[in-house]
Amino acid sequence: MPPKIEPSLAEQKNMVLTGASRGIGHATVKLFSDAGWRIITCSRQRFDSDLCPWNSGADDHVEVDLSDYRALPGAIAEIKERLGGLPLHALINNAGLSPKNDEGGRLTSLTTPVDTWMSVFHVNFLAPILLARGLFDELNDGAGTVVNVTSIAGSRVHPFAGTAYATSKAALACLTREMAHDFAPYGIRVNAIAPGEIKTDILSPETEAMLVPVIPMRRIGTPDEVAKVIYFLCSDAASYVTGEEIKINGGQHV
Template identity: 80%
Template sequence: MQVELSDHSALPRAIAEIKERLNGEPLHALVNNAGISPKAPDGGRLNSLTTSIGTWMSVFHVNLVAPILLAQGLFEELKVASGSIVNVTSIVGTRVHPFAGTAYATSKAALACLTREMAHDYAPFGIRVNAIAPGEIKTDILSAETEARLAPIIPLHRVGTPDEVAKVIFFLCSSAASYVTGAEVPINGGQHV
């Protein structure tokens, strides 16, 4: 199913549809992977001086508010499963990035903080909440310019793959991570060192 996460009125309908599709079955994992990182008309980085309030609101709704609403709305289904929530933050939540804009970076830093808060709040109900913080991953959001510029300075000398990210998410959702909550796992080839 497709949901426009920037439209807060669409989320209750989406949650109702997810519950209908679950048909009383538990929800074992919720992965909050949606994210938007708008650019200036010339493709450049939007900074704190040039980002419009509309852009701030849109970015925060998709990158931060939607994960909150989805977790709240699917709480009972996650509780029955002793499920896991994985929020996808970003390396840009902890340092200024040459391409990612201020609103995106700030929303991802807030999502990392939210992950810790949720881990605390959801733990008594048997739900684990973690985050992953990818660096440069070969997805549609990564430009060829970014890859060419940053791959040589990443200690592993390459960008990551979606499969490498998926494996960490799978681990965090599995029983192998049954005592892991409140963590933010970097997946960046050593880019943060």
């Protein structure tokens, strides 16, 4: 087998992804990294080389608390510095905040504290548009694509996701359409994916057993399956797809 030839910086595609430390974000970074993309990750945590063994991970990680909109300009400046004038081909807004009450249950519209509403909307709704606007020139140079990660909870009351999370994801779906309209003249596509029940570390066996019977495919989805849809949306195969929200839920909505 011939040795793998690494692409030059000018040829390599570049991505920015929020929320890469686990689940869907982790699987997405691995898939794109294996395909030769360079990924700049953003999260509240420091880069962990044991959990995230992709090339240049420590050099291409930006620590930022997306719940504080005042931290975004500094993070955007760091991302631009790491890009070094190169184009940005994809922005994946995957980070999400879904707080629970003290017993681990859902926070309702009657019980969600005001500060929690603000934090959730800053992470789930405001950060995606601020990042896209702040990195607009780089996306424009790369004829890039934006993928916003919404949720099945954005269109129906969910047994575990709280009100602030659900409404922020519904707002993000609407924002996706607005962004698609506004960014299209510049050759930038904007889409969303709405995952249903996906097997991650936070999904308990009891929860999985309760949800599987209501899913027509009779199983929970995997992060890899979601990552592959994101990859499609960032590829030339989706070159005429914009303003869409693709549901990934095993038929749970049918």
